[in-house]
Amino acid sequence: MTDAESSGRTLSTRAELAVRLATTAGRRLGLRADEPRVLHDVFNVLVHLAPDPVVVRVPTLALTSAAEQAAKQRDELAVAGWLADRGARVVRPSPLVPREPVEIEGKSLTFWEYVHEVDALGDLSEADPGRLEEHFTQQAGWTAKLHGSLAEYPGELPTLSPLVPALGPALAELRSRPQSLTVADLDRAEREYAALETLVRDLPAYFPGARVQALHGDAPFYNVLRTAEGYLFNDFEDVTRGPVEWDLTLAGPRGIAEYERVSGTRIDPDLLSAMEGARLLQIVGALAVVPKMPELGPMLEPMVAQWRARTELTLPERA
Incomplete structure (x- = not known):
């Protein structure tokens, strides 16, 4: 959910897939997703669906099925959402879409609020x-x-x-x-x-x-x-x-x-x-x-x- 975009770099195959999946899933949920940007590409790929303030986490390296991913993600969304609702200092699930994982092409995606990071450590x-x-x-x-x-x-x-x-x-x-x-x-x-x-x-x-x-x-x-x-x-x-x-x-x-x-x-x-x-x-x-x-x-x-x-x-x- 950061602004540390890998601009100027050639996207990995994982990242290209993640952008396509995140964009497709986001548009199905009513988001614009006109300018998708990759923010992070390691175990997960994080895609900012600009201009909307939404970041999609795409688990491109998971060894488990989408159903298993979704079960784990429901716990994640429940806990992070509960903390956010109580005013805890956490990145909250995106309020623009339902708090549910979205399954697409064998992957399960989650949607989070985009925040702008300052004082990032970088590499x-x-x-x-x-x-x-x-x-x-x-x-x-x-x-x-x-x-x-x-x-x-x-x-x-x-x-x-x-x-x-x-x-x-x-x-x-x-x-x-x-x-x-x-x-x-x-x-x-x-x-x-x-x-x-x-x-x-x-x-x-x-x-x-x-x-x-x-x-x-x-x-x-x-x-x-x-x-x-x-x-x-x-x-x-x-x-x-x-x-x-x-x-x-x-x-x-x-x-x-x-x-x-x-x-x-x-x-x-x-x-x-x-x-x-x-x-x-x-x-x-x-x-x-x-x-x-x-x-x-x-x-x-x-x-x-x-x-x-x-x-x-x-x-x-x-x-």
Whole structure:
């Protein structure tokens, strides 16, 4: 939902498809979509249907069916819409169309309000490391406030759904097309996934003090847009229920300290470590989409190397 348009660049095949699908779906809903612009093209393609203030998220790399995508998106729209209706600082579903996913040609699309971002970091690989740390530390504090709102969410959500069952199809795909993974890597990944399945079935049995609630689901402090009117949390597509530590796996020591300061609560270091291992396994699973997006492989390899160097994820003794 930003203004960081990839202008002047040749659109990828994914982006060309996304523009066509977003434009067609938007016009069916009564939008003009005269000047569609690609804002973002990685795991999802974001298309601004200018001149209307609407951004369409098109999941071009999903390994699941449109029906499965739509089920997940209904949770996303419900949570983001509920937060927006309560005045929380989030990008809201577009008020110009119904709050429902739109299925078209095997894809399920969602429609969001366009907002203009200021103070964008641009290419994170080229940003000043000190500025990055300050930026994300502050946003970890904002995450504490987001969690305070999400703790009151009244709806039902699955537990740690970005892990279980989402990782299952990805690991199955990697078993047949392993990319850079060895047989030993695949065996380890499947053992870790089995441990996560056990954890999801009865998380309090292993971490009885966990704060289990509705979560953003995907490192919310990275998914913040800074606008002239203030910050807005964005991208709730992995919304789930789970321990707050799942949302903090990439925060780093300063981010954790800021979160604890703002929230007035302590983060469980053992549970955080387990969730960090789970996050790395999720990144390993993302290798499954490399055949659709080859340039993603080199981007993921440093994190895959971290996963290999880390002690294998296992569960503690039951409480």
